[in-house]
Amino acid sequence: MTGWLFPGQPLRCEQFTDHNHDLEQLHQLCCEVTGYDLLKGQSCSDGTLSNHTALQIHGVVSSLYRSRCLKKVGDVPDLLAEHSLGIYAALAVAGCMSEQAALELVARIGNSMSRLAGSREYALGCPIGLLVDPVEAAARNNGVYVANYNTSRHFLLAGEKQNIEAALAECQAAGAFSVSSFACEAPLHTPLMAEISSELAAIVAEYRFTEPQVPLIESVAQTTLSAAAIPAFLVDELQQPVWWERTWKAVRTAGVTRCIEVGSGQTLTKFNRWIDSEADRV
Amino acid sequence: MSDELIPKVKQMIIDALRIDGMEADEIDSDAPLFGEGLGLDSIDALQLVVAMEKDFGVVVPDAATGTKVFASVRAMAGYIAENQK
Structure with a gap:
């Protein structure tokens, strides 16, 4: 059983070195929907995105691109799990929303959060x-x-x-x-995010979510998300801590034996290695 | 003395970090382990700290010490040789 794990926000924008149709398509989509130039790693001409929002968009699009590459070689997930920002790409890959909607949503939420920095x-x-x-x-x-x-x-x-x-x-x-x-820019995953929860809820309410086509385990309470639960989760998760160790154990318990980190870097894989090595020591 | 430890240290790195498809002799004894070289990070560092204590009984107390110890495989072997009881 194969699990795809969607990591949270990267620390830096890793340059894409590939040149192919999928990347070009995501680049175009990113520019049109979010105002972020994926290939240059900066805002498009209007320059309204903060660096942090740009980084969040970059993280999501990295996951979307990696997902496309995996699907191209016939890899199919039996289960998805997400860490923090990873939820947006996971929702797109689960079929709950389009890639375009996921990118737009992460940009709008990022812009809203960036105002807290003021x-x-x-x-x-x-x-x-x-x-x-x-x-x-x-x-x-x-x-x-x-x-x-x-x-x-x-x-x-x-x-x-x-x-x-x-x-x-x-x-x-x-x-x-x-x-x-x-x-x-924002105190992510803390109660301090309640300050903008109404604003975030209003943004999320503009989107429609369909049932996941692949089970998606979220990292707050390790439930399998339903379409009805997604809007509240997207607002609530920003006020709640991420519990990755519990999430990884839930993924294991669900029967996953092969995992792929779908995004930038290998952070989740390294966390999992630590968790597994502790279990081995016990 | 510490050069004799180098193959064991390389194998410990491969085992602790679960680096698939790499043989011990593929690791350069003098290359930096962090950043360039093997490209390790702070999560890997803690994994190596635990492995060094388990395999060699040697403690790396903090990141400042770790920066010196994990400079290269040769540095790790030297630290183990100096601190092993």
Whole structure:
């Protein structure tokens, strides 16, 4: 049984080196629908996209392109799973919405989230090596949130930049192997996103979703999404943490024995390797 | 002494990172493991830390130490030779 895993937002735009009809088609679609020039890795002429929104679009289109390539060689998924931003490409691949609609939706949500950056400076923090208790304590003590529970030792924090730096310093003092932070426009996967939830719900309400043609496991509560559940999920998931380890275990439990990471990089594959190696050690 | 460890370190990297289709002698002993070279990242680093402790009983306490230790296979072998009890 084959599972396709759709990763979250990449840290950087990886240049496409292929030259083929699918990439050209996605490039055109991207430009028309989102204003993002896929091949140049920047906004098209009007330049209205923020860097973060551009990165989100790039992540989704990377997954869509990889999906097309896999289908071309006859690879067919029996099950899909998503991590954060990966939901948009996963919905398109599951047949819940078109590629065009998925790209448009991610751009509109990205633009909406980017307006949060005007009021405060947000960041993501990445402590590696600590167990969950000290990470949650550092988050609590500094007014930030655990946004991703990726494995037993890999987490992502989200919140205001100065608080993230303080939380990471606490993680470092508690013995984290490494800490790093990244600027972001919105405190993704935290309750702070409630500030724009009505706006996001109004955007999502403009789209129609059909039933997934392939089961799609979401990364918040590890349910299999139905068409009716998708609109609320897309708004709610931005206020809830991602639970990747639980999601990967749900994928395994569903019977998946062969997995392909469908997108930019190998982050999920590496998380899965960590989770599996812990299971092996037990 | 540390050069004798190099083949074992290479095999540990392949096993810990589950690198399919690569033989130990394909890894350059002096190439950087992170960024260029094998292109490893911080997730891989923690996996290697655990493997080094399990296979050689050697602890890499933090990323600053890891930056030096994981500079190359030869650096890893040297660190193990110096710190193995």
